[in-house]
Amino acid sequence: MTIDSWLQAAIADAEKRGLPALKPVLEALAKSTRALRAADFNDDASR
Amino acid sequence: MSTIIDTLTITEFGQKLRAREVTAEQVTESCLRRIDADNASLNAFILVMADEARQQAREADRELAAGRDRGPLHGVPISLKDLFDVRGTATTAASRVREGHKADRDAPVVSHLRQAGAVFVGKTNLHEFAFGTTNEDSAYGPSRNPYDPQRSPGGSSGGSAVSVAAGMALATVGTDTGGSIRIPAAACGIVGLKPSFGEISTDGVVPLSRTFDHVGPLAQTVTDAWLVYRALLGGAIGRPPAPAPISSLRIGVPRGYFCDVLDDDVRTRFEEGLEALRRAGARVDDIEIRHARDVGPMYLHISVPDAAAYHAATLETMPERYTPNVRLRLEMGRYMLGEDYARALALRELLRREVDAALAGRDALAMPTLPIPAPLIGAVTIKVGATEEPVRNLMLRLTSAFNATGHPAIAVPNGTIASGLPCSTQLIGLHGQTDSLVRVALAVEEVQRETTRPRP
Numbered sequence: 001m002t003i004d005s006w007l008q009a010a011i012a013d014a015e016k017r018g019l020p021a022l023k024p025v026l027e028a029l030a031k032s033t034r035a036l037r038a039a040d041f042n043d044d045a046s047r
Numbered sequence: 048m049s050t051i052i053d054t055l056t057i058t059e060f061g062q063k064l065r066a067r068e069v070t071a072e073q074v075t076e077s078c079l080r081r082i083d084a085d086n087a088s089l090n091a092f093i094l095v096m097a098d099e100a101r102q103q104a105r106e107a108d109r110e111l112a113a114g115r116d117r118g119p120l121h122g123v124p125i126s127l128k129d130l131f132d133v134r135g136t137a138t139t140a141a142s143r144v145r146e147g148h149k150a151d152r153d154a155p156v157v158s159h160l161r162q163a164g165a166v167f168v169g170k171t172n173l174h175e176f177a178f179g180t181t182n183e184d185s186a187y188g189p190s191r192n193p194y195d196p197q198r199s200p201g202g203s204s205g206g207s208a209v210s211v212a213a214g215m216a217l218a219t220v221g222t223d224t225g226g227s228i229r230i231p232a233a234a235c236g237i238v239g240l241k242p243s244f245g246e247i248s249t250d251g252v253v254p255l256s257r258t259f260d261h262v263g264p265l266a267q268t269v270t271d272a273w274l275v276y277r278a279l280l281g282g283a284i285g286r287p288p289a290p291a292p293i294s295s296l297r298i299g300v301p302r303g304y305f306c307d308v309l310d311d312d313v314r315t316r317f318e319e320g321l322e323a324l325r326r327a328g329a330r331v332d333d334i335e336i337r338h339a340r341d342v343g344p345m346y347l348h349i350s351v352p353d354a355a356a357y358h359a360a361t362l363e364t365m366p367e368r369y370t371p372n373v374r375l376r377l378e379m380g381r382y383m384l385g386e387d388y389a390r391a392l393a394l395r396e397l398l399r400r401e402v403d404a405a406l407a408g409r410d411a412l413a414m415p416t417l418p419i420p421a422p423l424i425g426a427v428t429i430k431v432g433a434t435e436e437p438v439r440n441l442m443l444r445l446t447s448a449f450n451a452t453g454h455p456a457i458a459v460p461n462g463t464i465a466s467g468l469p470c471s472t473q474l475i476g477l478h479g480q481t482d483s484l485v486r487v488a489l490a491v492e493e494v495q496r497e498t499t500r501p502r503p
Contacts, residue, residue: 025378
């Protein structure tokens, strides 16, 4: 799942659950997840 | 106005107790008087156990008179973070979620302290469920810093640190999942020791992240912290170690991430502390821990889902009982993906190896404990140089890596800055060698004590 599609789904779910205040928290999490996935330690199955 | 008072250290109290110059009852009464005088303004305690403490203190005096000496903690007034089960009391975790709880037995560490003769003066305030660094989100209201009550005492063991800094207890026991012992110790000008991961039992302690949770002491001096640490392990405490010879110390300073974002006054005090160590003969060199810069995302992607799993049922059944900020952060953890948790675990292993490598041929690593002085209560972000960061991120910045790697870490007071707020040096030791780290900390404490200004 891409971070963008995950974030979209997560925000929609939070709103459905009556938690709109979660939106900025989830956006901050998405930023952190981008950094984690972009870090140079990640595995590359082709190598 | 400052409410800091000079109190006896555990070591000084022990000498006076055995010389019959003071009794356990007298020092306990002194702590209870401080609680009476200042707890309304500092909000350090959720539960004051005055009657039980008086009873325990009298018993300690009776035992000593009858020739039974339980060792260095005999008759010592100690406070406990309200995450620890103490039989017959509620373990509130500073949350309304725990309403109606009553512990039917002591946590093993509480049992060990009882065996060692400690007197429990009460249970201290914390950031709800230990899930925060400022102590602001508590069902019992925020604790306040004795150096400046408009400021946070740090967290999550904030009330614990306040209790020692304000003379309400001679030592305290806290928990540390991302820095929750070291951060409040630094903010309140005392010592905080996080032993190696797994050394001290976390049974009977409300968890935050079982992957990162540690139990440890906060005290006025490194020796006092060691005495409580040894008691927490169970068994005989023994004699405190001697300071490591300063002239043979080899200390690495991880630059880059650990020194990039520092308040100017904090940076100056830290560098002055290093210079004092060099002058005293220690070998201090700069090093790099390459993946330290990835600590923030790694810590978040493990600790928060761990916490969310523990709270999943109550988030469904009683969400309104959480403080709003804690509830939102816990909910965030329920949205994280397994793939990213696995990435974070892999990074944790890499970081552990890099810290081991940085310690090879050295006795300890040194860095500030907190990059900023104690923040004002209510502050959301703080500007440090050109960077504006959330308070939580800044406060966790220099400590959380070592919860992930499991290395022992200790916060040692390093004087105060111009505003009168405390500064602290953090030392990291070899995994499984907490005693060796304490010997280094004793040496550093001695040097920093000689070169820093006295308390207000």
